[in-house]
Amino acid sequence: MGQSSSDPLATARNAQAALLQRLREISQTEAARQLGVDKSTINRLVNAHAEALLGLLAVAGLQVVDSRARFIDDEDLQALRRLASHGLNHVATGGADA
Numbered sequence: 001m002g003q004s005s006s007d008p009l010a011t012a013r014n015a016q017a018a019l020l021q022r023l024r025e026i027s028q029t030e031a032a033r034q035l036g037v038d039k040s041t042i043n044r045l046v047n048a049h050a051e052a053l054l055g056l057l058a059v060a061g062l063q064v065v066d067s068r069a070r071f072i073d074d075e076d077l078q079a080l081r082r083l084a085s086h087g088l089n090h091v092a093t094g095g096a097d098a
Helices: 008-026 028-035 039-059 074-092
Strands: none
Touching: 008 028, 008 039, 028 039
């Protein structure tokens, strides 16, 4: 599990802003339809409870991400960076080993 945020309230506010942006894109009416609830329920959840719930997730070291995003752990990211750096050095030196 990831580290908890040093400022869970700021993390929660950022996540809430992203949630509101996405709800503007898909509409609260569509979200309500897909969940089988009234639009007022979505409105109440977002306005009254989203920041607290998102803050709780941040304290727990969890985050909400776009469903199109993919996770890569730190070890794999470090390996990719090393490979990319080696490749760039290889190009910069005209193909000689760096």
